[in-house]
Amino acid sequence: MEKPLLEVKDLAVNFKREEGFFKAVEGISFKIWPREVVGLVGESGSGKTAASLSLLNLTSSRGKVGGEVFFDGVNILTLPERKLKKFRGRQIGVIFQEPMTFLNPVLTIGVQIMEPMVEHWKISWGQARERALYLLSEMGIKDSERRMKEYPHQLSGGIRQRVMISMALACSPRLLIADEPTTALDVTLQYQIIELLRRIREKTPMAILLVSHDLEVVRELCDRVMIMYGGRIVETGGIREIFKDPLHPYTRSLVEVSPSFERVAWRLPGEDAPFSYQSNIPAGCRFQHRCSRVSRECKGAEPSLKEIGGKGWIGNSFSFHRQVRCWKYQEGALEKDEKPL
Amino acid sequence: MYPFFSRRIFHAIIVLLGVSLLTFVMMNLAPGDPYHLDPELRFNPEAVARWKELRQLDQPLHVQYFSWLKNMLQGDFGISLVHNKPVWELMMERVPATLLLTGTSLLVSLLISIPLGVFSALRKGSFWDQVISSFTLGGVSIPNFWLGMLLILFFSYHFKWLPAAGMRTVGMEFSLLDYLKHLLLPTVVLSVASAAYFIRYVRAGVWEVIQQDYIITARAKGLGDMTILLRHVLRNAALPLITVISLHLPYLFTGAMLTEYVFSWPGMGRWIVSATLSRDYPSVMAINIMVAFLVTLFNLVADLLYASFDPRIKYR
Amino acid sequence: MTYPLLSVKNLTKYYKKEGSLFSPPEDEVLALDDVNFDMYEGETLSIVGESGCGKTTLAKLITRLIEPTRGFIFFQGKDLISLNPGEMRKIRRKLQIIFQDPYASLPPRMKVGEIVGEGLEIHGLFKGGKKMELVKRVLGEVGLNAGDMNRYPQEFSGGQRQRINIARALILHPRLVVADEPVSALDVSVKGQIIKLMQDLKENYRFNYIFISHDLTTVEEFSHRVIIMYLGRIVELASTRKLFEKPMHIYTRALISAVPHRKALRNKEKFILEGEVPDPRNPPSGCHFHPRCSFSQDICQKERPFLKDMGNNHLVACHLY
């Protein structure tokens, strides 16, 4: 059987703040298999971006990353910076959310696409140029020769995001982390980028971790999804199961707004979490303040991430479990939940 | 790109015209008439009238301004009331000395401040960063004329290593070493404040750049630290520094004036003080115009440099 | 006689900085090109389009936060553009705006009570205790507590801040509220709550609102009519039901196609657009949409299509019809 490409164990990210540490991500564990496309969904502040960037130790200097990240069996978090650099860009590529700020304004996009190849493959700029041109045309950019000489501010939003993707794919990484790749774009462009990612997914033997706040985007591309809330994973499962039968109340609130959701909506009574919810973590379930079905046990202790039901399969080689972090499912209380309130 | 250049040059011309107008207004605010200082003219109305006619002082103000401006453009700044020599000649004797001093210290302070500032930003909060920050605080706070006196006390009077005054040893034949020796202390004194000021900006600028999203991108590509620093950080941090230098220039001249005074450096700074004390208005105004002209010129060059380095401006 | 609550005639806005001696003349940027529509009492009108379509410009023009290049805005029969600043300030009581960004739209150093009550003070309506009482009541109505009056905006989440914004606008009992993407900065689970709140309040306060959005799905539930905009122009205007049932303009169809997993469209043809919205500094000739339109003909490049009534007040600007 194949080994997982990425195995994350107990990942934690803490940010140093004036008032002490603030836990952005706490105890996250998951695996990504080769060629698999996994979604990581959560609202702003849920820790999804911190979690994805911490895989390569790219959080700012104030962020402390804990836990283990095995890439192809190597624990890359324990590597010295010098060796970790060999993974960044080469084994794992990253697409960022806002192409305008994540591209260097004073360098031509050509240089920015070529530099990871020059760095990792030790090839000449001339050789890198060939591949850069190829990548740009693969991204559907016409007159790539001219584009190579342009600066980010001269490009439109859609082209910038394509440049960003070319950059991440430059060294043919084995894992692609895409952090909200469509969020900054207009609706019709989002669609184009999703289609582009779908094509890339079919053409390259690359695994993708797609980070997004939008379950619909994830649904378009992913096999499997993990839902985060308050720095924790609250539910995981195959994308179809999640849409058909969301277990965690938070997941349910996300799925309910989907136009295709056909069941009775619960409607969350609670407001979105007050902005400091992470510095002031409640005892018990983190979702309790917004949950419509909160009971006494939810306020006592935090539920664990529990495996539910049998194994799911991706293709026929990788298996996974459905998991949920909610008291309702801790003691086989499944039936109770089936009836809408 | 060319519209930007021509507009910028036009702007500089407008500023210079404003400068000349302001100077002209100040000159006309001068109490009494300059000829009052001349005992021969003082009690001789006919001579006064002739004197006035000669200098076109009987014309309306705007005519006077334009003829003054015309003269000035031809290098005629009038006659010094004290030295009885054309101001232009006096200026040509002194401008090079000031430019030598300010130029050297600008260069020195940049050579010191860029590496220190970059280092400080990369190691923000470290022991050495704090040492450098303390130095910059002292540097911007210390009155440079006092610093000059202290240095003279130590290096000239106490240790007798370096000369305390002038540009060269009087009566000695030209020697580069002698020049450099004379230049050393004034340069140090003048550079301290500028270096401190530049370090702060370089530090803040580099720190800001390394917070930017595109630095995360560069790191995510697995680039080496040196590549990131040189290609991604410094290129972006260097641009604002050009502006900072040009904004700092007037302060450099102010510092030069005091430094020249302390070290008896034969430049414009010392001259404007003596000219002011002796109410030699043509000289005072000429110096003002000259300095403002130099600053404007440098600002213009800085802006054009900035524009040709920053792709975002080039295409506007 | 009944006249429309709001009537927009030939409204055009170019952003342009006149080149002076000292600053560069900037290229003319097209924001709004000859826009016409009426809005009637009791209706909720939505304006939908992507970035650069002029929807935010339109919001700012209607509330006269910026001046139009050409055109007229009649509000309750009055020509807003001709009003002098004093008259305009008075009429603002009836004409409110809610901004997109809940973080930027509240003054950071004022307490919520002061923020919400400021409108009353400006218009000299209530002061002191009476004012505070009213503020308390309105805060209650938008789902906040009286105790929140003494807190600062930073202490609230995005959704709560948007509630404060709504309270600030509603305390003056406006006739028309222009809501410029009020929920697009909010998380998915909060969006619905804010929209529901606005609908509930509409019943109580009897105001009308223009809802601006980039997202067609958001507006489907509650708006009576929808305007679709593209690069400064209205391309389609119809009742919500008709628009979703029978979208006419290719752009509208593409917008609807872009909504993932829309049941209604699952079996219908999908329109996927190539390319991007063109540069508004240099808009295409003729129909602004023609470079991205797969049905583009010669005429589309030459002539601008005007809005045509296809029956039942379904207006579309396209040479195909």
Added chain:
Amino acid sequence: MILGKRVQKNKIFIFSLVIITGLFLMALFAPHLVSHDPLKTETENWLTPPGPDNWFGTDRLGRDIYSRVVFGSRISLSIGFISAAIMIFTGTLLGALAGYYGGIVDNLIMRLTDIIIVFPVLFLIITLISLFDSGFIHIILIIGFTGWPVVARLVRAEFMSLRERDFVQAIRALGASDLRIITRHILPNALDPIVVAATLSVPAAILAEAGLSFLGLGIPAPVPTWGNILREAHGYFRQAWWYAAFPGAFIFVTVMAFNLLGESLKDLLDS
């Protein structure tokens, strides 16, 4: 509030405040602190080194340098404060008008600023002083009215960006008048950088006055100012190091204290 806690934690802020308060008290109670009449000459005691009778030594006329330095603080601080106040007031007013109204108003004000700013400050001050004489009031006014352009540029930039912010637009949409928008909404939010600029203007004014006096263009002798003492010391300091050391050190410490205060204020207000 949180700011209060941060103030307590910021030792530099407290330290600089203590020094400045000390200097203030010194200026205020100068007559009670001195051991000698700062103007009384005792020629037989000229250039005495520091000792129990004359803590900072005596000058070329036998005057007590300590007493002169203490009295000098009155001039330095009052010039520093009043000139800085003029700079801030003028700069804020003009910067606010330019930034809020834009257009012609902005163009006129900014062109004036451009023109003044290319003159090195001290050159301009000296020139003006040669025209108006160097009385106490004149010096304060001249330093104040030549220092505003920097403040004006800063305030203008703040106003321009605040004017476009949503919350200001929202107040405008409520029907508020320009005066209300400027005073109640823009100014309070632009206050932080103005406060910092004000703190940093004081040492700039103090240095300008000291430099002026040092060049002999400041307040005429025999009034003791730190710059004046340094000027007199210029001819004597090789024999009498104390002549220059003490007044200079006082300028240094005062300027540094204000710079520190400004820096720490910036840190406090930024976060």
